[in-house]
Each structure stands twice: as structure tokens, then as C-alpha cells.
Amino acid sequence: MRQVHRLPAHCSASELSAALHSGEPFVISLQQEDVPDQELAALKQRLAGKTVHGWQGDKSIELSIDDVVDLWLEDRLPCNIVDSYVKGVFSVPDFLAETNLLSKHPDTEERTVSLYLSSSNAYTPFHVDAYGFAGWAFLFRGSKRWEFVHPQHYTEFHDAALGGPRDTPGNELPAEVELWRTTAGERDVVYIPPGWLHRVWTDQPSFGFGGACAMPWEVEQVLQHWRQEKELGIALEKDLDEIFRTISAVTISKRTAP
Numbered sequence: 001m002r003q004v005h006r007l008p009a010h011c012s013a014s015e016l017s018a019a020l021h022s023g024e025p026f027v028i029s030l031q032q033e034d035v036p037d038q039e040l041a042a043l044k045q046r047l048a049g050k051t052v053h054g055w056q057g058d059k060s061i062e063l064s065i066d067d068v069v070d071l072w073l074e075d076r077l078p079c080n081i082v083d084s085y086v087k088g089v090f091s092v093p094d095f096l097a098e099t100n101l102l103s104k105h106p107d108t109e110e111r112t113v114s115l116y117l118s119s120s121n122a123y124t125p126f127h128v129d130a131y132g133f134a135g136w137a138f139l140f141r142g143s144k145r146w147e148f149v150h151p152q153h154y155t156e157f158h159d160a161a162l163g164g165p166r167d168t169p170g171n172e173l174p175a176e177v178e179l180w181r182t183t184a185g186e187r188d189v190v191y192i193p194p195g196w197l198h199r200v201w202t203d204q205p206s207f208g209f210g211g212a213c214a215m216p217w218e219v220e221q222v223l224q225h226w227r228q229e230k231e232l233g234i235a236l237e238k239d240l241d242e243i244f245r246t247i248s249a250v251t252i253s254k255r256t257a258p
């Protein structure tokens, strides 16, 4: 068992950069001055009328934001996580936003910020995030336990009948598979590098934001995972080769513009 690296609260930019480049998950606590606190009641007003998406295992369900907030306050959401794209209601910290290539393409931009809500005792089974993108998850409230498995073990977890990674009954893992563990609390961000399997237990009602990422140095790893999924016949519909080609063409032409 490995403990996921926790960065010190006021770490330097170079420590943060080293963690982001390490290819391993990490946790960092964000300060109030970097991410001002938010109240769910205010968020409910800002998103009034919106339909949001939740996950019951691998099944997606739709709920109205008003119902979701009320159910969350009563700690009885009917899904393991509400994970729904929201724009403009959360300022992603610079270290996650500035270099994220997914914000530079219309087909992936909406994935960069999602509202996250879970009730206590929720459990999200092993999975890899869509397309093998990296991810970040920030909590204003609550507490979650995370377990990770390195991408090299992906095929051992793949189940053709399920069309994705299978969870392990009784939480047993093959002896050769190393587990990485951490607990995230209020104001923590968990960073999930591309292709890492993860499962999550929610211990306290949780409210925060998360999203998908692909940093320039992660593109090869994302594409590798996506090609692996294509071979297994479970890749999602978007053409990632094309998306990253478009992004790099735009980025290069901006850099060379007079």
C-alpha cells in the first residue's frame, strides 16, 4: 500500500510543478484566498432551472438542481455522485486552468468544470475517467477516501462483459497490484493523472467541483489509454487524435502570430 503524496499547504510553484509532472496522484490543500468559500444555497440560485447529471454506478440519471440541493441537504442523493458540467460558477485555480489543453477545444471545454455532490456512504467503483483524461476534484465540504491503481494494471481490471474496469468483490486485489490511498477533506484538491484507475468512498456529505484535464506533457499518455480502449472496442465517440491536432495547431499559430 502506498500513501498518495500530500503537498505542503504553502508549497512553492516548483514543488507543485514537480507533482503535476510526476505522473502520480497527489493532494494539495487550497487556501481561502485562492478559492473563496461558496454556499450551496447561492449556487442553487445561480443555477436555477438547470438539469444536472448524476451517476448510479455506470448509469447516468438526470435531476433538477433544486431537487439535488434539497436531497443533498437531507443527505439522501439517489446517486453516488452528481458530476455535471457547469460553466462560470467556479474559478478553477490557475495551476489547473492555465495549461489545461481541454479548455482550448469546443468539444472538450465543457468537461473542465463540473459540480460534485455526494451523500455520505456513497461509493464510486473502480473506473478510469472518460477518454483517460486526467482529473481534479476539490471539496468545499465533506470527506472522501480515494484508492488508485497505476495505469499499467488497466487490462487486468478490464472486463469485456462490463465494457470497462471491474470492481473487486470484497475489495480484494490481485497480490501484484499496488494500491495508492489518500483521504481528502475540506479545501483539498485530489489530482488524478491520465489513465489511473480509482474508486472513492464518501464518508461525509461532500460538495465541491472537479473536472477533466490534459496537460501538454500528458497528451501521449491520454492517447495511449484511448488507443487501448479502441482496441478493446470501448472507446468513446470523440476522435482524440483530431482534437489534440487541432489544439496544437491553434496553440502554435497563436504563439507565432505577429
Ligand SMILES: O=C(O)CCC(=O)C(=O)O
Binding pocket: 080, 081, 118, 122, 123, 124, 129, 135, 136, 137, 144, 192, 198, 200, 201, 202, 210
Ligand atoms: O467522488 C466520487 O465518488 C468519484 C470522483 C471521481 O471519480 C472523479 O473525480 O474522477
Ligand SMILES: [Fe+2]
Binding pocket: 127, 128, 129, 135, 198
Ligand atoms: Fe473518476
